[in-house]
Amino acid sequence: MNYLKKILLFYVDGFRHLSTLGKTLWIIIFIKLFIMFFILKLFFFPNELKNNFDNDHERSNYILEQLTKTK
Amino acid sequence: MTLLDASLIDWSRGQFALTAFYHWFFVPLTLGLSFIMAITESIYLKTGNEEWKKITKFWMTLFGINFAIGVATGIILEFEFGTNWSKYSWIVGDIFGAPLAVEGIFAFFLESTFIAVMFFGWEKLSKKFHLFSTWMVAFGSNLSALWILVANAWMNYPAGMTFNPDSARNEMLSFSDVALSPFAVNKFLHTITSSYVVAAIFVIGVSSWYLLKNRHVMIAKKSIIVASVFGLLSSLAIIITGDGSAYQVAQKQPMKLAAMEGLYNGQKGAGLIVLGMLNPAKEVSNSEDPYYFKIQIPKMLSFLGYRNGDAFVPGIKDLIYGNEQYGIEPAQKRIERGKISVNALKEYKEAKVAGDTAKMNTALATFKETFPDFGYAYFENLERLVPNVALVFYSFHIMVGLGFYFVLLFLIVLWFSFKEKLQQKKWLLRLALFTIPLGYLASQLGWVVAEVGRQPWAIQDILPVFKATSHLSVGAVQTTFFLFLALFTILLIAEIRILVKQIKNGPKE
Numbered sequence: 197m198n199y200l201k202k203i204l205l206f207y208v209d210g211f212r213h214l215s216t217l218g219k220t221l222w223i224i225i226f227i228k229l230f231i232m233f234f235i236l237k238l239f240f241f242p243n244e245l246k247n248n249f250d251n252d253h254e255r256s257n258y259i260l261e262q263l264t265k266t267k
Numbered sequence: 268m269t270l271l272d273a274s275l276i277d278w279s280r281g282q283f284a285l286t287a288f289y290h291w292f293f294v295p296l297t298l299g300l301s302f303i304m305a306i307t308e309s310i311y312l313k314t315g316n317e318e319w320k321k322i323t324k325f326w327m328t329l330f331g332i333n334f335a336i337g338v339a340t341g342i343i344l345e346f347e348f349g350t351n352w353s354k355y356s357w358i359v360g361d362i363f364g365a366p367l368a369v370e371g372i373f374a375f376f377l378e379s380t381f382i383a384v385m386f387f388g389w390e391k392l393s394k395k396f397h398l399f400s401t402w403m404v405a406f407g408s409n410l411s412a413l414w415i416l417v418a419n420a421w422m423n424y425p426a427g428m429t430f431n432p433d434s435a436r437n438e439m440l441s442f443s444d445v446a447l448s449p450f451a452v453n454k455f456l457h458t459i460t461s462s463y464v465v466a467a468i469f470v471i472g473v474s475s476w477y478l479l480k481n482r483h484v485m486i487a488k489k490s491i492i493v494a495s496v497f498g499l500l501s502s503l504a505i506i507i508t509g510d511g512s513a514y515q516v517a518q519k520q521p522m523k524l525a526a527m528e529g530l531y532n533g534q535k536g537a538g539l540i541v542l543g544m545l546n547p548a549k550e551v552s553n554s555e556d557p558y559y560f561k562i563q564i565p566k567m568l569s570f571l572g573y574r575n576g577d578a579f580v581p582g583i584k585d586l587i588y589g590n591e592q593y594g595i596e597p598a599q600k601r602i603e604r605g606k607i608s609v610n611a612l613k614e615y616k617e618a619k620v621a622g623d624t625a626k627m628n629t630a631l632a633t634f635k636e637t638f639p640d641f642g643y644a645y646f647e648n649l650e651r652l653v654p655n656v657a658l659v660f661y662s663f664h665i666m667v668g669l670g671f672y673f674v675l676l677f678l679i680v681l682w683f684s685f686k687e688k689l690q691q692k693k694w695l696l697r698l699a700l701f702t703i704p705l706g707y708l709a710s711q712l713g714w715v716v717a718e719v720g721r722q723p724w725a726i727q728d729i730l731p732v733f734k735a736t737s738h739l740s741v742g743a744v745q746t747t748f749f750l751f752l753a754l755f756t757i758l759l760i761a762e763i764r765i766l767v768k769q770i771k772n773g774p775k776e
Contacts, residue, residue: 199308199385205386206384210387216402217332220385220765224335224336224758225335225338225339232343236343236623237346241347241349244349244350245353245357255357256435260616262354266645
């Protein structure tokens with residue numbers, strides 16, 4: 197337990213004493229992740245097969261149907 | 268295929284290429300700089316000289332900037348798999364799942380845990396444990412790359428899998444066949460060593476700028492020596508791994524090799540082109556001369572591709588129209604077998620619905636026998652089996668030319684460093700500085716050769732790119748294309764501005 201506390205404090209202390217550059221980089225990381233997961237993923241990148249079909253059986257059938265069309 | 272479909276495929280490919288290009292802008296520096304930091308820190312631990320600590324901390328700062336801005340840019344590629352390449356994702360799912368899961372569990376965990384230790388632990392941990400953490404960051408970063416490159420290699424050489432006609436997915440038969448296929452091993456080694464060269468050039472270029480400005484002279488000189496030796500050794504490794512890659516391509520992707528050399532008519536004792544210019548009027552179906560001019564090393568292509576200077580190297584025409592003398596069958600035969608395979612899959616599906624077990628077994632046997640040519644079923648026009656020859660040819664030759672130029676640069680820089688005359692050689696310092704973008708260019712061109720060269724295939728011989736895309740509106744793909752262009756360009760500008768600012772500030776004296 198004492199060991200885990202030491203590790204936690206190590207990280208907390210590290211983040212507490214971040215340089216200006218370190219803080220800037222973390223801000224960039226958070227903005228980037230926000231844009232990726234809460235804007236791009238939600239509004240622009242739906243998972244086509246997951247959204248259009250209810251289960252894997254339907255998805256397999258759709259793919260097989262597409263694969264067996266040669267025209 | 269309608270015009271709308273063609274446009275959708277092109278935009279989807281363009282979007283993926285754009286994302287991969289930007290993602291790969293960040294990766295090579297992370298892979299290579301992590302080892303350069305680990306080496307300089309090892310020297311610090313061995314010598315106790317504080318200057319090496321300053322050197323390590325400085326390059327570690329630049330590593331941190333590059334890592335922070337580049338981290339997670341690859342996730343967008345995964346979004347695109349689900350949206351733009353949903354059919355492809357479904358079909359390869361089980362193959363990609365295992366390597367990427369291993370990456371998530373081990374490599375990323377290793378990398379991210381020790382990065383924090385590396386940055387926060389300078390004054391809090393023992394020198395030895397800190398050094399251990401730096402090496403773990405280097406190994407973790409490279410291990411992350413391993414699994415992604417294994418997945419990419421599988422698309423070029425789909426080994427260790429079987430296609431399940433019930434689920435329409437590839438399922439893994441042997442993890443070691445996937446992870447340790449000769450294609451995967453060569454691809455991994457060639458890619459990481461080329462990344463080390465990019466990082467070495469970066470360190471030499473930045474250090475040269477300090478020498479030109481007469482700032483941080485000792486730090487710059489020491490960094491240059493480490494980076495030159497590292498770059499030189501990596502370059503030698505690239506030559507070996509490049510040879511291994513070319514050999515694998517000759518065996519498994521002869522069309523890619525033919526495109527790399529602009530070889531239309533197969534030859535015995537084929538030469539390797541050192542310098543050449545393609546005739547843009549040349550097509551598979553005409554008899555124009557493929558080159559305006561060429562300078563070649565006799566028999567070298569045969570030797571590199573088949574370990575025999577007199578071996579026959581098939582050209583594009585041989586692979587399309589066949590060559591009876593050398594036992595190369597025409598692509599039309601593969602198209603016919605592909606159609607039999609697709610038809611057998613259809614029959615299997617219908618028999619399964621009807622509950623006809625005997626018919627299912629017959630169809631399945633035919634399907635399995637003809638599956639290696641499955642993807643050919645979708646082609647009517649034979650010329651569509653040929654990649655963009657000019658793009659592959661020039662990308663390959665510029666990449667190789669730059670690779671040899673880098674070897675020369677490392678040697679000259681090392682020579683003048685040991686002679687203690689480097690700082691007087693202003694021309695060389697300027698040359699080293701302006702070589703930084705060339706390192707990135709060579710690295711990107713390597714991907715162009717690998718990816719454009721294997722067109723029209725998403726999975727070699729099994730799934731063409733145009734069967735792998737989702738049915739989306741072209742407008743939707745265009746919108747996301749330009750969104751990425753804006754987002755990644757902002758990130759790139761941020762990276763360059765922060766890096767330049769930090770380089771101008773220099774190491775803390």
